[in-house]
Amino acid sequence: MAQVELTGIAKSFGEVRVLRDVSLEIRDGEFVTILGPSGCGKSTLLRIIAGLERQDAGRIRIGARTVDTLRPNERDIAMVFQSYALYPHLTVAGNLALPLRMRLLSWQQRLPGARWFSPHIRAVERDINRRVSEAAALLQMETLLPRKPAQLSGGQKQRVAVGRAMVREPRVFLMDEPLSNLDAELRVHMRAEIAQLHRRLGVTFIYVTHDQAEAMTMSDRVVVMMDGQPLQFSSPGAIYSDPVDLRVARFVGSPRINTLPGVTTGRRSIDLAGLELPFDVALAAGERVTVAIRPAATGVAGQHGLPGSGVPGLSGRLVHRENLGSDLFLHARIDALDTTVIVRQDPSAIDAFPLGMQLQVDIPVDQALAFNSAGARIRSRVVARAAAS
């Protein structure tokens, strides 16, 4: 019912082109996260969907309607702001009721005291109160209803902001970095709560964030945006393991993906400082490419009695160790490539890796991703070929 369809959206502020030709198709009931670094245009895109900003070009459809000329309140959307944007002079109940009062009562009917003269207004107000208490019950904040926003904690304000969006029963929920003002623990908690709310309401959620953890944990699909353009729109898993662009690969994943400069050999392989990785790429010899590999996909073959894994490796020197308890990250300096590679190991093995040791970093070819000089992914069928040969 309420799929959101963007076609060729463009927006400039003066000379700055914030969005260039954005087209997305968001399915009904889907939780879609727009992920990108600050300044990539993701908030502007959300504001354009909301109608708070007008696009220079392109079309927006929500459900069956084209909404380009509609005001925000006519678009059947609700928005949760980063700053919560609660009305400070109204109680929580007043904040929740406001969108309903605006829609269900005319300005004469909203005048103070008007309710004493009209049973109709009183009936509408009873209905509003009922819906407000329902929303409050759903979000478990009945006790907050008589308070003013200034008396609430960050997490409570957040909840009220979500509640205010909810009472209108919108077909699309828009959220602009709603968790970024909360502390880390609460953020993790609210993440689960918002995902739960989405499942319960079953309406379309469009969620903007720069935090990859939020994007990966809550969404059905993620749009990664950079420089005003969506680079990839797919499931969180695919964004992580199958990025189509080097910028996506770099933005998602912590610690950052390892990137190694390579040169094509013309023999369906890539040369990494003497190490020849078989890659089924139809590129001429001498092209500069980037080979990227996740820290978790690499392995180590040490000098001191550790067995080699049999896959191609780069020799380096251990310059830094980070033990996070669940993961151990080894920083290996690869002098031949003038770069540092991060390798994930099990923390229990920490004693096997004294600082300064020489080690061999494995680059499993089936896990490595190759990107051309423009940053686009070079698809290779290396696994198939390896199996065939």
Add this chain to the structure above:
Amino acid sequence: MTVGNLASAADTVEADRQRDWREALAAMALVGPATALIVVFLIGPLVCIALLSLTDYQLGAKALRFVGLANYAEMFGDRVFRRSLENTLTYVGVVVPLSVFLGLGAALLIEASASLRGFYRTIFFLPVMATLIAMAVVWEFVLHPQFGMLNLALNAIGMTGQDWLHDRKIVLFTFCGIGVWQSLGFNMVLFMAGLTSIPRDLYEAAEVDGAGQAWNRFWTVTWPLLGPVTLFVVVISAIRSFQVFDAIQVLTKGGPNRASEVLLYTMYSEGFEYFRSGYAAAVTMVFLAFVLALALFKTWFLDRRVHYG
């Protein structure tokens, strides 16, 4: 409990007492200078005026006599004073609402248009910066019954001009007009500062919530969030209006026939023309009572209602 315990407990109590005493001394030393200055420059003179209002002191006289509330009795029985008080209250009653609402209106209009904002702001703010004594001369030209610009303009559109400064029925309202003209710009600037401090998010939330049209937006966001500024503007305007004096002194000297006599003018003429300092002090006390009432009203009552804490 042993004797040793008791003794050490007594020691502790003694030590505590000494420390409390030292802390109190330090506190007094720290607030001392400020307190001394306040007493010398604010409380002291106020007490002097209050005491003076109970005497028959005349400026320059060698002796004075305590007369109790005689000055006050005379004052409230005096038609001139009652007239003066009435005029002042009328003036405040006209100037405060007009200058506040026109100031708010001007601020909203200027904020709404991106172009010429600085120009309009300057124009409206000019009267605040100009000395009213100097501007009074200009007003005299504008309001002159024969060749004043105002009457010429009125005649040109077929209306009869008035003798703005010498008609007993009109003169007070002429001063109200000048007062509004003067404080509008000041109020406008305060409102503009208040407007810029309203978070943009709130307007956007209002728009999403269906309160996007100008009228709804004003009542949902602008007006409630301007609460603290509005309160400040009202109180400041009221206090400044109670202080109206210079234009009246220059243009009419309270005339004709006391029609534009106001509190400060009465105080001035009693104190510095008739040298009745005791009586002038009593008038001053009335003036102070109004200003103090306003200040207390602001701090105790309204501050709590406009800061949504």
